[in-house]
Amino acid sequence: MVKPFIHRAAVSFGLANLYLLALTGPLISSAHDLVYHLTGSASVIFIPVIINLLALWVVFIGLFALAERSERLMVAIWSATLLALPWILVKTFMGFFGSSVPRWVSALIALASLATFLAIVLSGRMRRAFEKVQPLAATVLGFFALCGVLILCQLVWFGWQARDLNPAPRLHQENTATAVVKPHIIWIVLDELSYQQVYEQRFPGLQLPAFDQLEAESTMFTQVTPAGEYTRQVLPSLLTGTPVNGISVSGAGMLSALHNAATHQWVRFSPQDTVFRDALNAGYSTGLVGWYNPYCRILPSVLDHCYWMYHEDTPARLSPQGNAALNTVLPLRLLWKRVRHFFGIGPAVLSAEQIDIRMHSGDYRDLLAAGDDLLNDPSANFILLHMPVPHPFGFYDRKSGQIALHHTSYIDNLALADRYLGHVRTLLAERGEWDSSTVVVMGDHSWRTKLIWANSDGWLAEDQAASHGGKFDSRPAYLVKLPNEHGSARIDTPFAAVRTRAMFDAMLQGRVQSPAELQSWVANQR
DSSP states (O other): OHHHHHHHHHHHHHHHHHHTHHHHHHHHOTTOHHHHHOSSOSHHHHHHHHHHHHHHHHHHHHHHHHHTTOHHHHHHHHHHHHHTHHHHHHHHHHHHTTOOOOHHHHHHHHHHHHHHHHHHHHOHHHHHHHHHHHHHHHHHHHHHHHHHHHHHHHHHHHHHHTTTOSOOOOOOOOOTTTOOOOOOEEEEEETTOBHIIIIISOOTTOOOHHHHHHHTTSEEESSEEOSOSSHHHHHHHHHHTOOEEEEEEOTTSOEEEEEETTTOOEEEOOGGGSHHHHHHHTTOOEEEEEESSOHHHHSGGGOSEEEEEOOOOOGGGOOTTSOHHHHHHHHHHHHHHHHHHHTTSSOOOOOHHHHHHHHHHHHHHHHHHHHHHHHTOTTOOEEEEEEOOSOSSEEEETTTTEEEEEEEOHHHHHHHHHHHHHHHHHHHHHTTOTTTSEEEEEOSSOOOIIIIITTSTTOOHHHHHHTTTTOOOOOBOEEEEOTTOOSOEEEOSOEEGGGHHHHHHHHHTTSOOSHHHHHHHHHTTO
């Protein structure tokens, strides 16, 4: 009696883990990427996933116990549960690589599984063939149950580590009594801003008045080498001045180490070794509003003001801002909605495209409001604004000037980036601070056409035309407007963006205050 139950429990546990890999996989990744980008609670994600895993395990135990009542029932239950695996696993593993399964492939796999199931149930010959395969399948599932134990242990351990993921940050305490009024230094990072698309080969008919106005009164760098191609590595590189080609994130969602691309060694990440500490040492008050990276979690000791936002695409669309009880039933609710829609009863579940537009546009609106609050705060005078435009996929319709209900092009989002830059300029001009401010506008990297987007579902004909068939130009836009600068200048010599911290240090120390001094400083960096 005990031995058959243990066998059923092992097989059921292995099967439950295979069914729910799409839920558990992102949470047990050694990169901790999902946890790193969560803006809410990790517990309301981990706990429901663990509950769903254990609940499905119990359901399978019951099904396999029921299957023992008759031979025909056993074949039906075993074949149904096993033949669902190809469709589930293909979608799961494609999702791990950031791709979706084409509908025709998904439908073909589902029809093949259904046809095989019917053949096994209705044909004695197929049933006998399946019965020979069943013991091998049970052995494989029993082996995977051991992997499932490891998965469950990792879920519990990583969930415990991330239990207090986003507490209210204990920011650096600004000493307003002794603070010295200093001209603003405003650093604007527009994610995926391409020099080629803004200035060199602009899409026909695209108007970018704010970028044109900035070019007329700033120094433009035309040959910038980006600090990398991925934001998770580029921003730490820009902040520290270290060439970074890899980061290490702890289970608690903290940036723990950087891999130095030059020395090929891991070095501990320290907020005290960043440009924000340099600004504090120079008597500035620091502020940051940013996207994607959990800035307030990893830099609180060197920031006087901080806000960050990034809506992550979570498994089964579990909400880190929700609660564990609602998230526990959410996977079942989504499954029920999909089944109802399949039979024409209810509306379709929001597509991945619709979810992406909501998250991306929502991030932009949140960061726009928070950035305005920071710019209007007279106590903050060294400010980083990292905005999620013109990063694909587009969500702005430049013709209507509104958020779209469908994916738009990179060119559309580039128009929104121009609109944002003009908004910042107007805000500072109204306060009488534009002329006296140092403003650095840059892309963290360029538009990653063939590197990422050209083969994705959201790549549009306008993207294809603007990029000349997906050709990649690695140069990010990079402009520096110094105080009271009213003429244009160019630096056409190569400049490594990783030197941005060093450039800010020269500004903070008063060594770069004019275009001539900037050009001289850049020349000495080679």
